[in-house]
Amino acid sequence: MNKLIFLYSLILLSFLQSTSYGTPQFPDYLIYQEDTFAIHCNPLESYFEGKERPEFEFLSTACWRGYIAFWEIIDDKLYLIKLENELGDQLDLSFFPDWSYNDIIHADWVSYSILAPYGKKLNYDYNSYSTVCEYEKEFFFKEGVVLEVKDYDNSKSKRSKYTTQLKLLYQFFDENIDYNNINLAVFDSVSKIKIYVRVTDVSEEGKVKEVEILRGADSLINLEAIRVLKSIPEWDVIYQRGKAIPPNYVYPILFKKQ
Incomplete structure (x- = not known):
């Protein structure tokens, strides 16, 4: 993928992708084979299910969850590598047991797929992570281990x-x-x-x-x-x-x- 084109697509997705909140939300990011994708889910939220959720300070309505998570696939495993607020300040991960500074966390709670759109935006859905782009990668995980990566071509889409x-x-x-x-x-x-x-x-x-x-x-x-x-x-x-x-x-x- 052309890195310059990708960078502009990434910035655009940062502002256009949204959750069910009324304001478009900053996405999480996934690093895979030296490319960085804005993804259509927030895997850390599923970690908090059934647990006491930390109180992250949100600085704007563009990031209600109070953080932006960065993930990376290393040796076919999904890791949480860092957590930042909207200003780029790094947040600690002390809510994970035995965490110490600069540790990365194996996301072994992730047993579902993560969609990563990229390329030209074809259809923008303001109220959810449903914006459609020209291409997509879907990563399938079981207990944080990559089972399969699928590539999709949506370029046949057309607007009326x-x-x-x-x-x-x-x-x-x-x-x-x-x-x-x-x-x-x-x-x-x-x-x-x-x-x-x-x-x-x-x-x-x-x-x-x-x-x-x-x-x-x-x-x-x-x-x-x-x-x-x-x-x-x-x-x-x-x-x-x-x-x-x-x-x-x-x-x-x-x-x-x-």
Whole structure:
């Protein structure tokens, strides 16, 4: 991997990746074969399960957990090599039994996979570690020992103009709703009806296959909303771990009194 390109990708991921908190979170980092990846999980949190969690001082909402952990795979084993705050100050690991300064910790509690995205950002999910990049590595561990490393190519992902330019999407809704399919009596007491929908399945060609009504109205309006969405010429096709995944965006559709 080109180290300069990788460095810029790493800095970008630092600010764009996020957890369920409202502010994008600084990720942990994993060193593997001289490359450093921003990863999509925080393995130290699973160590704290069932234990009293140390009180790390957080300096901003961009790092609610109060630390940034650096991990490295050495001789096919996962180690915690250092802990820092957002300013780069090193934190001690005294919550580990028998720890002494500069010790590294074998992460033998890790028996799951860790995803490491890199390359061009293809799809940004603000609220979780779900941002999709052009390539990914997935490291599979059992008791902190590497079982397998998989490489994924997500480069077939493509974005739709209707999701990247929402003005076009809402214009499409306005121009393609057929009010002949609706019982107009629903507008006797209101001038507009807004429902919320989510596309849950898309073909590899970008055709909408399934739509979920999250907050609907009567059955005819719901059916018309589904029909209109399925008629959109192109939709996002996003790959993660090398496979197409359903989008997770929610959109309002506005029906107006005619």
